[in-house]
Amino acid sequence: MGSISTAEQQQMKKPSFPAEANTLEFAKSLDAKDHLRSFREKFFIPSKTNIKSKTLSKPDNNDPSIYFCGNSLGLQPKAVAEYLQVHLNTWATINVHGHFRKLEGSPMIQWQLLAEHAAEQAAPIVGALPSEVGIMGSLTTNLHLLMGSFYTPTASKNKIIMEWKSFPSDHFAIESQIRAHGYDPKESMVMVGPDEGSYELSTEKILSFIDEHASTAALLLLPGIQYYTGQYFDMKTITKYAQDRGLIVGWDLAHAAGNVPVQLHDWNVDFAVWCTYKYMNAGPGSIGGFFVHQRHGKVDYVDDKPIFRPRLSGWYGGDQTGRMAMDNSFRPSPGASGYQVSNPSAVDLASLCAALSVLNQTSMADIRKKSVKLTAYLEYLLLFSSSDNFKIITPSDPDARGTQLSVLLKPGRMDTLMDMLENEGITIDKRKPNVIRVAPVPLYNTYEDVWRFVQIFNQAMAKF
Template identity: 50%
Template sequence: MSKFNNQYTRIEDAELCSKQFAKREDEKDALSKLRSEFIIPTKGDLKNKKFDFKQKHGTTSQNNSHDESIYLCGNSLGLQPRRTKEYVNRYLDTWASKGVLGHFTEYEGGLPPWLHIDEAIKEQTAKIVGALPSEVVIMETLTANLHLLMSSFYRPTKDRWKIMIEGKAFPSDHYAVLSQIANHNFDPSALITIEPPSSTSPYLSNEHILSVISQHAATTALVLLPGIQFYSGQFFDIELITRHCHALGIIVGWDLAHAVGNVPLKLHDWNADFAAWCNYKYMNGGPGVIGGAFVHERHGKVERAAGDSNMNNDTQLTYRPRLSGWWGSDKSSRFRMDNNFVPITGASGFQLSNPSALDMTSVMASLDVFSLTTMDALRERSLRLTGYLEARLLRYEGGEAPYTIITPSNPAERGAQISVLLKPGLLDHVLHHLEENDVVVDERKPDVLRIAPAPLYNTFLDVHRFIVIFHEACRKALAKPGGAGEHGKGVPHGTAAT
């Protein structure tokens, strides 16, 4: 059993594992209504090989719940909000009818002009990440933003030149950091990784993280960590780690790809230097859609040089160095073409090119769904959904479970994802059975399933249906010739001893 017991671990098996229990949990949950804001792929959709959707997924259509697939993969790609098609069609109609004038046209009750669409979504974005509106910007994509931000915040000296990351960070973060190091003519040894102390668990305790940072503080210029670790689903203590880095004189940035829209964040209050994220996972903006960035207000100041009393084209400005582009320049002077860069105060001053209005429109559709609730309310629901998933995973019928939960058992140390490490040799068999039964989850070779009940649209019934099929898949995989039964017993939690 989990050492951090939740309300579900105290319920009798017969009740907890019943379909009726899951339905009752959904019925008494006020946020269950948000599911209707999304298009849930049907079983037929998943198996269909012809592009023949037509008007099937209109903004008002509803799927029969019996036909819905079990989609628990919002940590990889969020589902489409119903209003996305409506918003995108408005964008297309504006483009068709206004052409370039769509940049400036104010429609009554319509979407904002493209010139101002980045400003229009700042307030809701700021609420989601716990920032001032001036500290956030929707721009570029995740890795591009990390590069742009590191070009500004990674300022190596002869004493401090190293970058520290988490050893099992997403590969793209490794690539980005190593290329930044190479760009400054340092060799790869300038990369420090925080590795798990145990070879059998990916868990990183706060004590371990802080000790590694302290050990290398004298030579470290930048720490870049994930808010939530993509593989294990561990939620790092951003406030504690940031405070520790700052006490040692180290700049700290955060990759929030798996945290934004998933857990409440307070980037301003936590004093993070910078952060970047994508908007296609829990943020439901669409595959590869435009990303986002945070720059704390203390780093976004644009000030006149000492002794300069006039703010004109010849004014000498002081601001944090950055790679610059015309969309980061003051709007009032943006179209003067005078080659005088006057950065916008705050995160917007880090923009390069004008953002895709199509992407921004898609992100806006999802943000408008988020505006129907709060991150605190979503977090409360997420804790219950994930707690229920954990409790059901721990109640495997028919002997020892052929898997280990590698996500922390402490609810405060995880988001909406639980990662399951299967015994060797089971993954392909289990995945085949899940796919045959219209279940969508994420795999990580060789043996991990990542299961993510997104609180905006997943339900307790989704979790119940998943568990029934998943446990059936495990039993079938074990029964196959060469099954993993001989590889040792499963244990409830991979982090129980850490």
């Protein structure tokens, strides 16, 4: 038997659909068999009236909108209101004692331990040991703090290998870190991109780029999922390849955490950062998360003096047993918590713990199972029309993407499409001039949502 091509292998992994798949009845039949269908009730689904409102309103359950923008901001879990009220009640009743006293009947522990509790809940989502996860700040702040430890350039090795189209916050952070060390970003920021005419950045291209710059690079910093195209990189292969050539490896998981399964510990990743307002659903601007592999979090003592990896230190990175001693002798907590710098917001932690309480009622394996099929169904229906008005630029291979499909429209189509979608109460994300990002989230989106979206999409494309 002849060898199977890469395209054929991808097709074998991808769910297939029958001829009648492009019907509302078929979409509803998929929803009836959905193993995650009960989770939709755990979220507030904005109604069409809600989503169009220009005045403050209360959520209602009438005529739900279609929300495909979880890659920018996830929907609100109903548990958040409960957790925030518990926090407010704690503050109102026992005040400062809330730092140290666990209250019976509360779903949360004392504020002093709340960040570590949130880290324990987040660890399975990113494939980490609980001690390897920290919760603080925001994605860009955490990126700066960790680069303060992991980007240690020299005159001969000061380059940072990054992607050609990084999210602006990452670009600015990297650029400023290089300048702060006295180097020229024009020389030290080296960007790998896809071949001309392509949107997919192959693993082979990345590995060859590592080979080209390994002798002069100090750090490889890439996104787990590329925000613009939705491509999911082969993190395991890339990490090992770069580390074998002497590079520190960091990952920005803003669009990957809670979206696709990752195994940060097993893949030996040095560090990673992520936000919690996208697929973790903790709210706009919610507190960030980070990962530091256990080998970088070790704390040894020689003559009672701690020996540890240098980092930008702060009070909340100190060992909890001596944190209140106030002796100004930094003895870092072992693990990622030793990289924390300040007292985290209990309001943010309450919101995150609420969201994680929902997310951890399932698993990334179960989320991924639906994600692969839901995204494949979206792709199938979009391509069913055979329109030449658009092109899907997200990889077709299920292993190389999450729940997002990025669609490149021909010039002049964007405004008409967005107006029609808004009129129907459908929310998606656009990246001017001509790309839309469609992200059906497994926890709260349905196959019927996908089918109804594509009907409006096709009607808009038919106008040209």
